[in-house]
Amino acid sequence: MTRDDDMPRATRRRFLVETAALAGAAGIGLSLTPVPASATPASMRAAIRKVVGEAPLKKGKLKIDLPPLIENGNAVPLVLTCDSPMTADDHVKAMHVFTEKNPQPNVISIQLGPRAGRASVSTRIRLADSQKVVAIAQMSDGSFWSEEIEVVVTLAACLEGV
Amino acid sequence: MTRCAALVLVTALLGPPALAAEIPLTERKSGYDFMSRETRAMQDDETANPGMLWVLDGEALWTRKDGAAAQSCADCHGDARTSMKGVAARYPAFDAVRGRPIDLEQRINICRADKQRATPFAPESKDLLALAAFVGRQSRGMPVEIADDERIKPFLQAGRDMFHQRQGQLNLSCAQCHDDNWGQKLAGAPIPQGQATGYPLYRLEWQTLGSLQRRLRNCLFGMRAISYPFGAPENVDLELYLMWRARGMPFEAPAVRP
């Protein structure tokens, strides 16, 4: 009855979970076609550098709200908040989100101003695998702040066919 | 041996040939109870529930005149908030003309063909799902109530038999997971009871809204069994059994599920 004969069981399960995770995240049915190259920590750093340049990233101010255990990577609720008085002299100008292992590193970039009242945005993102999510805030004084979080992505047990 | 494979092997070996015991009425839980806090919030918040996009579309379709008769749903049924209240929670229901139960999507298509004299909607089409979602929304919060009708009994039994029948390459029955092992984990995710209280629903896996029949096709695929085509009577018998099994539970359409 077992179809695990051709691959060591642990490897096969990991293969199924990883392709299924990618499938779940991008809505692909389980298939054996080659999966696209995913982002790497290096490409995420490059994407961050495009936004930040050589400026130092200070830790703090940002809060990333993502469920630590995600049932389905297709629509993960994300709330990103940055602590700031949002006055004309002291406000968040932009916030950016990046991932480490999605097929490409950028998720969303938002632009704000003192009219926002609160530097907080809520959306639903796709996560292709258990991974690190990084947020960057750009302040009116030119400083950059960052925060990161690790999440685990699982899937429903019964997937749809292609 | 992985836990998943162990569970499958154990249930395959120990599953009794007799019918699995049905979940006691007081122990029934909706799939809602097995979801994360965030997914539950997505369902509850009608300003953020993606299924509401289909409800909005359905609301527009409700008043659209269509077909050779140039009639809209509203022309016969008036304000859906009143006329459709409680309707979806009673489906599948017996149709005297066809001599068997039909589900809500079939009922909508019968109205289209007979009253509007328009082409029925294709299964799982955007318009059909939108109308089902709009009608379903009018029953949100009401108890599922399948009428105690003598005529549905043979179909209900057929649905019940299918739920308990081992099938597919894994030789599993629905009951083995959803009656006997609900609440336990399979491949990292909790096994729900399979209470069909929220259809049509937005499944995160599909990234869109879909019907109970679509979900049943997924289930059978997951069990490595052959699915019935959309509209097949076997699907409706099973839907009937599932809704009867969920009787009294609050109707949740449009629900959100992982």
Place this chain on the structure above:
Amino acid sequence: MARALINVPPKSKRGDVIEIKTLISHVMETGFRPDPTGKPIPRDIITDFVCKYNGEEIFRAELFPAIGANPFISFFTVATASGTLAFEWAGDNGFVATESVDITVE
């Protein structure tokens, strides 16, 4: 048809920080999914979202394929005056959608 669902408090007081919730139907095809033959389905996403309050831009977002289908975006603004909130989504294949709601600020 791209339908959008907007939610704002219909009435607020001057100076209140109000939450604006937006939801639009869009497949947000990532460009990474293979079709049944194995070829990637071409990307088709919303790339830009802007909100203007009485004509002045108060929020802008650049979206990437990692934003989920049927994008939900919610953000805040200070209620300054009664008027109109105008929303515009734009994306691949010339996609454009607009929506507007009126708000009352006392």
